Amino acid sequence: MSSSVKVVNPPAHQPASVWSAIREALSGAHGRDFTEGPIGRAIFILAVPMVLEMCMESIFAVVDVFVVAHLGADAVATVGISESFMTLIYAMSMGLSIGAGAMISRRIGEKDADGASHTAAQVLLFGLVVAVVLGIFGAFFAPQLLAAMGASAGVQKNIMFTRIMLGCNASVVMLYLVNAVFRSAGDAAIAMRVLWLANTINIILAPTLVFGWGPFPKMGIIGAAVATTIGRSAGAVFALSRLVREGSRIRVRRVHFALDPALIGRVVKLSSSATFQVFIGMASWIGLIRILAGFGSDALAGYTIGMRIVIFALLPSFGLANAAATMVGQALGAKKPDRAEQAVWAAGRYSVVFLGVVGLVFFIFATQIVGLFTQEAGVASFGIAALRTIACGFPFYAYGMTVSQSFNGAGDTKTPTYINLGVFWAFEIPAAWILSHALGLGPQGVFLSAALAFSMVAIVSTLLFRRGHWKTRVV
Numbered sequence: 194m195s196s197s198v199k200v201v202n203p204p205a206h207q208p209a210s211v212w213s214a215i216r217e218a219l220s221g222a223h224g225r226d227f228t229e230g231p232i233g234r235a236i237f238i239l240a241v242p243m244v245l246e247m248c249m250e251s252i253f254a255v256v257d258v259f260v261v262a263h264l265g266a267d268a269v270a271t272v273g274i275s276e277s278f279m280t281l282i283y284a285m286s287m288g289l290s291i292g293a294g295a296m297i298s299r300r301i302g303e304k305d306a307d308g309a310s311h312t313a314a315q316v317l318l319f320g321l322v323v324a325v326v327l328g329i330f331g332a333f334f335a336p337q338l339l340a341a342m343g344a345s346a347g348v349q350k351n352i353m354f355t356r357i358m359l360g361c362n363a364s365v366v367m368l369y370l371v372n373a374v375f376r377s378a379g380d381a382a383i384a385m386r387v388l389w390l391a392n393t394i395n396i397i398l399a400p401t402l403v404f405g406w407g408p409f410p411k412m413g414i415i416g417a418a419v420a421t422t423i424g425r426s427a428g429a430v431f432a433l434s435r436l437v438r439e440g441s442r443i444r445v446r447r448v449h450f451a452l453d454p455a456l457i458g459r460v461v462k463l464s465s466s467a468t469f470q471v472f473i474g475m476a477s478w479i480g481l482i483r484i485l486a487g488f489g490s491d492a493l494a495g496y497t498i499g500m501r502i503v504i505f506a507l508l509p510s511f512g513l514a515n516a517a518a519t520m521v522g523q524a525l526g527a528k529k530p531d532r533a534e535q536a537v538w539a540a541g542r543y544s545v546v547f548l549g550v551v552g553l554v555f556f557i558f559a560t561q562i563v564g565l566f567t568q569e570a571g572v573a574s575f576g577i578a579a580l581r582t583i584a585c586g587f588p589f590y591a592y593g594m595t596v597s598q599s600f601n602g603a604g605d606t607k608t609p610t611y612i613n614l615g616v617f618w619a620f621e622i623p624a625a626w627i628l629s630h631a632l633g634l635g636p637q638g639v640f641l642s643a644a645l646a647f648s649m650v651a652i653v654s655t656l657l658f659r660r661g662h663w664k665t666r667v668v
Contacts, residue, residue, distance in 0.1 A: 288468025290373030302526020331359025391428025495575025518602030552587030593651030
């Protein structure tokens with residue numbers, strides 16, 4: 194059984210000013226049909242809350258490492274290694290959200306609200322079960338995982354940080370999935386509010402619990418893990434409450450949670466290659482961390498700081514990429530493939546301008562920026578080198594992220610998977626070892642391999658996207 198989504202665009206006489214578009218974007222764009230009307234305005238209305246959402250995520254990433262950096266190189270290295278394990282959780286969450294998002298946006302484009310709601314409920318059920326299983330495994334085997342990554346004795350003393358992060362991963366999974374549901378349905382403003390709530394709580398609690406401000410105990414690095422978990426959990430609960438409330442573009446009811454193995458199977462099939470796609474990219478980061486670990490905690494801590502600053506810039510552009518993916522899915526559902534393609538190129542151009550400017554700022558002011566996070570000369574030197582090297586490829590990354598997400602929005606999760614496999618595993622990791630060891634560049638060789646790999650992904654993705662095979666994908 195299906196029902197229609199009644200969506201209409203604002204009347205023609207409404208002024209199409211930037212401020213009116215911003216107000217519409219932040220209020221939730223209720224009633225707007227993203228398969229109709231000017232493409233630039235539609236992308237803008239979708240992208241504004243998505244970019245603001247990712248800006249807060251960027252601030253969260255920077256604040257986290259800023260706080261932990263005051264505890265020394267071992268603490269920062271612990272965050273870096275633990276995050277490399279969390280990439281597996283992120284990969285699974287992002288893979289499921291990609292598959293679910295492609296199906297939900299397609300149903301919305303087809304005006305099938307009930308089908309979109311049913312898909313959302315099944316994905317949440319499946320994601321929760323997987324998260325619990327992974328959490329138990331990760332918390333129990335945390336010591337062995339740290340040892341396998343070559344963690345120093347100082348890092349291994351911080352085992353509780355890793356245990357909390359892995360054991361409480363359900364908050365991460367739920368946050369990813371519920372926000373993906375809202376974004377793919379066109380309710381990007383709700384996803385923005387959810388992430389702002391989660392990260393605001395974390396930003397307040399992180400220094401409070403780490404340093405023991407006021408009546409709170411001084412928990413050290415463990416406080417950072419507790420703050421992150423509380424913030425994400427609060428965000429997930431708020432998001433779920435909005436998903437079952439009347440008035441949103443997509444509303445999940447009890448009947449939608451009735452187990453549907455066939456639908457879960459379809460989502461898993463679509464998401465499996467998406468999960469592998471994300472895992473390939475993130476696992477390559479684990480490989481780089483493993484290579485850097487051989488150069489000591491200073492190199493690893495510097496890279497961790499540099500990459501957190503890079504994430505600060507990349508996440509807003511990822512918001513633009515998510516907007517393009519939503520436009521692609523809904524346009525294909527409405528049988529408008531040309532509109533889908535135009536939306537991708539428009540979003541890509543916006544992203545190039547943004548990242549080009551930020552990359553230039555990072556390159557020029559790398560010393561001052563890294564200096565905000567650490568006063569240790571050894572750590573800072575590696576952080577500066579990582580930031581400058583990777584920032585050189587920012588304009589390429591802009592198109593790479595937009596096009597890759599657009600493949601996913603169309604339900605073509607295999608193409609970017611093959612690209613990631615060839616570039617990150619067949620090129621990046623071997624190149625990192627060769628440049629750092631065989632050619633004697635040390636950690637700089639690892640930084641260079643990362644910049645080259647991301648640029649290569651952008652070029653290959655754009656060439657394949659132009660062929661247009663993604664337009665015929667059925668989900």
